[in-house]
Amino acid sequence: MSNNLSTQSGGEPILEKLSTQAINLGRNLTDVYHDRVDAALSDNDAFARHQQQNLSDESVAEITEKIERSGVKYLYYMLPTLGSRTVAKMVPAKHVVRNLEKGISFHRTALSDLQTDIFGNLIGGGVEAKEFVGLPQPESFQQLPWDGEVGRIFCAAYEPEHLVNVGGRPLAIDSRANMQRTHQLLKDTFGLTMKSGTEPEMVWKGDSIEPNIVPGHSPAYQVENLEVMRPIFKRLEEYATALDFDMIEGDYEDKGQIELNWMFDDIELTADRLVTYRQICSQVAREFGVQASFMPKPYLGSMGNGCHHNISLWDEEGRNTFEVEGVKELHMSQLGRWAIGGILKHSPGMMLIMASTVNSYKRFWDPGQFAPARANWGLDDRASLVRISANGRAEVRVPDASVNPYLSHALLIASIADGIGNQIEPPQAGEAGEALPLSLGEAIDAFRADEYIQRSLPDTLSEIYLEMKSDEWARYCGAVTEWEFDQYWQAIP
Template structure:
């Protein structure tokens, strides 16, 4: 009798991970200890929104094996193209399996009856042909895991990152206006005091959800930047999503409004989300040579930096993913980059080296999808390592020499045009995810071009004639 071997799919492998007795016992113990009754099974869309389903906690055994079902259209926020067709799939397309990662389990500190998992998406076992059980390529979180694992397999290195998320708060009783000529609120502790109910609660909830909160400050009236310790890039991406969820919760509790808009007003600082990255071989940071004194970057670090600079223009579509993003770059004098260059602790540069061991990429803003941005950075870094790309000399104060890497694009449309032809960036996202992102954001640009804005009314309306 001939026995046909059953093909093990990536969905099967994920199920095997979820069958680990130690991991399951750990989750069950946390559910029992906190009194969790409901669990969110959540995925993240291309625009960074959190979607999913809620399931009673007593169904945990079934869900860790079978997950939940979801239509892939949610990945693109159910957006449609100009003809009305869905950008991700179609109404006739079957649903996907959304399977939780057990190590991502958490309990909401503001309601301990509710827990959550981050999940990855797969085609169901019954999908036609060889599709059954394969990862859904347009799942940005799953894509980052695969890209990072592939990067590590080829280079022996992993990326660790820390991010600096800036957000704008409108709090009752707090003026967010700055009068020109008066002292600015940057680092002003009196302004921090007025935001104390906000930042204390954000830090409290962050610590409860595993974010090792380290420092924070206010740079503009109403703007807060609260940071946590760097970690493996995959975990950092999850934590940024959690941070945004925390901020929205705190805003509801405080009767405040929180905005992640990259450029919230003409006279306000933009909201950046700088990515600080490093490469590690085990517990050795390969950007640092312990035998070299002073501020320096190893050859490996320079190669990685060369890749980042080479692909910075095309990556901007991901790092600045909204129409509004480009107003932050164009508002000069507010620490946002425009020229593609690098410098040793130079805040004017697109990539800054503030200390040994890390590179600070300043183009990402507060609307960035961290799964996409880290995947693109991994692809750019690997290209730099493979090609040995020279980043050139660091920019010094007063240097007027134009950067050989050019400037960042000035509109979302310009950025998308560059994104569409950069092969390294496409490798970071994969062809299907890159194509969906391009179509989704092109449609966003088209809708913006068709919209009449307040600026146009002021400029060309009755009072402007």
């Protein structure tokens, strides 16, 4: 791989800048990036620095004033789990300064969903597992619009300072903090910021919102079906707007399925908003006495619940590097093609994150439902894994509605770092690519086979995530389903 990118930099200033960066460092930028990923977890001073920032006069004054002005009396101190849930402790808001210093203690297995394996053992550690400390990030404080006396604040997880050797380090299985570190390393190494917008689809079910379905016709886009859902999407948008979402559009896509979108932003904000959106939907469902589901494939013959990630990379001057200035026709820049090359190279290994459940793979077995089955890309091609639907963004179509957005964005960064640093040229747009895993079991094997992807995550996180998903696959393989009864109960003689 040549580091001399400047010869290809016509119309793309970022290429010459990356060439100079590689020459100055004397190394391939992908290797530099990975070494920095490894080093970040060995920082024993991470907790102390975060604590010092929390306790600055400015930070303390700002958060206490916000809480007092809002009228919030209780705070959820929250962390996302590996399995896309959220765990929290509730603490009276009057103790916020104490918590800025000391944090909140959780049992270590909380971040692996307190999941037991088929033998009854807690994954990630048993009763002897050490606690970790969640240190709040004051800038993430928000008041919940459905109960003004309750607020929430995200935390970053650390090893307790009293633990020998590892005390004060970032906790390896904190997927949110891992994505934040990974993104910062992309900025430090490549001078690039990733922005994204997600498209979470979901299904709503209840007697009061049953649509009229004409046989042989899709209910998508029909105003009457939007009208049936009107009270729900109005409440959703009301709560989302109160939580600083910039809501932009929504539609009715299939039976009970709606998709509401908000403006793209830096991936830290986008991922937090996706997690928050799920909580909003759950609350609205309670208020209306209906059910809201992010299950990837609730029904055969109907659209699955995807969560496309529309990504772009921005340089330090605020330019979208996926576009070439002056080119109007649908295109992707050279830097963008290398980014896509990295994504396609590692897409089989990333499927365990992007399509993380047994049910996720039903999306790919239902023909005609726009779910990609190969590692390819295309210009406004809905069958492709990466679709270029507009200049300046790449739509990654494999993530589904159950995705952990912190893990998905972290692995997209890692694959892009490989693509750009090693100038991985993708096949021509529209060409068939490598087949993707079509079951959770195949995805587990593909993840194990991609050493680069595994190395892009903390070792402990990879190990525990693999254990969680291997156990899920084992339980599914051992389950007897209704389909099997229908197929075999009286099949013989």
